[in-house]
Amino acid sequence: MSALLEVRGLSKSFRGLRALIDASFEVPRGAIAALIGPNGAGKTTCFNTIAGVHPADSGSVSFDGRPIDGLLPHQVCAAGIGRTFQIVKPFAGLTVLDNVVVGALLRTRNVSAAKRHAGEIVEKLGLGSRRNLPAASLTLPDRKRLEVARALATQPRLLLLDEVMAGITPTECDLMIGVFRELNRSDGLTILLIEHVMRAVMALAQQVVVLNHGEIIARGTPAEVVRNRAVLECYLGEEAEV
Amino acid sequence: MNRRAAILLAALGVALAALPGFANAYVLSVATLILFLAYTGQAWNVMMGFAGQLSLGHSLYVGVGAYAAAGLFFHFGIGPWAGVWLAIALCAAFGAAIGFLAFRFGISGVYFALLTIAFAEFTRIGFDHLDWTGGPGGLFIKVAQRDQIDLANFRGPPAMYYYAMLALAAGAFALCAVLLRSRAGYYWQAIRENEEAAQALGINTFRWKMAAVLLSSAMTAVSGVFFAFYYNNLFPEQIFNISRSIEIILGPIIGGVGTLFGPILGAAVLTILADLITELLAALGWEIPGIKQVFYGIVLLVVIMFLPHGIWPALARKLGVGK
Secondary structure (H helix, E strand, C coil): CCEEEEEEEEEEEECCEEEEEEEEEEEECCCEEEEECCCCCCHHHHHHHHCCCCCCCEEEEEECCEECCCCCHHHHHHHCEEECCCCCCCCCCCEHHHHHHHHHCCCCCCHHHHHHHHHHHHHHCCCHHHCCCEHHHCCHHHHHHHHHHHHHHCCCCEEEEECCCCCCCHHHHHHHHHHHHHHHHHCCCEEEEECCCHHHHHHHCCEEEEEECCEEEEEECHHHHCCCHHHHHHHHCCCCCC | CCHHHHHHHHHHHHHHHHHHHHCCHHHHHHHHHHHHHHHHHHHHHHHHHHCCCCCCCCHHHHHHHHHHHHHHHHHHCCCHHHHHHHHHHHHHHHHHHHHHHHHHCCCCCHHHHHHHHHHHHHHHHHHHCCHHHCHHHCEECCCCCCCCCEHHHCECCHHHHHHHHHHHHHHHHHHHHHHHCCHHHHHHHHHHHCHHHHHHCCCCHHHHHHHHHHHHHHHHHHHHHHHHHHHCEECHHHHCCHHHHHHHHHHHHHHCCCCCCHHHHHHHHHHHHHHHHHHHHHHCCCCCCCHHHHHHHHHHHHHHHHCCCCHHHHHHHHHCCCC
8 A cells, every 4th residue: 555645855944044955754554653863853844744834845746645734724624634733722701612522513514413523523532521611721741632532533644743742751651642542443443653751662663764963864663763873872871771 | 591591582672663652762773773772783793793893994884774765865865664674685685795705705704804894985985976866965855744654655653663673673683593503503603703613514604694784784684775764864984883883783783693592682782872872961051072982882892701602692592581
């Protein structure tokens, strides 16, 4: 089967700072892939470029064999790519459920159908008991979950997760890992995640792409990557234990 | 909406419908003004309260709407039932121009508000130089015969204007209640809360913001038509004045931005209190020019300090009704 997401020679500069340099990788259909690397390596830039937040300087992105570069964020989402934000962006004044309903309304105009769908997702992510609270009252781990719930409600075929494990306890992390595995296995959801929490990367990803200073320096299975000389030097450190 | 809210709303509706039966001319004129501000505030609330786009130039739509209908009536004898469509079309065109300029070129927040003021101001100056509408000297419609109702030309006794405004305010309330629970309401609120996240969830924010501006300007156009046929005289200096824009938005802000009932409550509280104070001072023999504006300022200050979400959310909790 062909790759669901194909990134070819993607480059992006911000006023001379080369955030992403000629990056090429692909995510096969049904896979879970991880994008790792030190802070400032260009991971979020890569996500934003895929998601249409800013246009690439050069290179191309195709999704399901169709070019998607040049599309605006809402068009990328409609094409079937859901995303979360590293710095969470809840609709603070709306309830948890209504946050998710907004996402669900992409695939249906019927508000009560969207509410039902959103209710199921809220339960799945373990936010059921807080569904009628304003999103502003959530703790950070719950806000991260809300980001995921909202993105899932748009019924994506590819989910881009930007550090959803950061700042949560190992127990909560394992819970999220379980949720993603389940989504991947039962719904065939393809996932590309940016993550610093190696515990999650090792548990979830079948393949890992390592970025440093905007360039891909390594790729492979998690086991291969953690033994890679260059990766150890720039990111994981000599004593890496995972 | 729960049962309690439905009962309260029905009681309010009955009281308002019965009001002309026992109110004197003064009370009726105050009530008409309240409904006018409630309706116009509701229209403004669609843009700011729902979609988060701050307009400080809504006098533009009142003025253009008023002049469009009054001009047709004055020059060609065309009644407001036809004129209101021209008013709506012109105001929607102005709204589209402002919205397109702002949203296409990424002007938002305070800068968007400044753009709305700019449009209201240069339209005011434009009308000062437009002879067709009488320029700065004003446009006057023949005052209504108070004892006979001429619905076709919207001329008649004060009670007719009161009921017209009541119907508009009730209609706008119902429309907003439906919209807020529809996909449009969810999308507007999402844009208001976080535009970037809204885009990431597949919302074409440009299109939905435009929709809010178009609806708001079209609704406000109708206020303008009412204004023209109720007050019978129009001056650019007055109708496009920024103080009118401020007066429009004070109601929703004090009542509760983004709530359905806030614009109505805010308009009532402000108008009644301001009138009471003016009357009281007049009775004491103190005529202080601008006292109303000072009073508005104080009320605004107090509300923002103690009830930053407006009076209605707090009152709704006390009454045990939803937003």
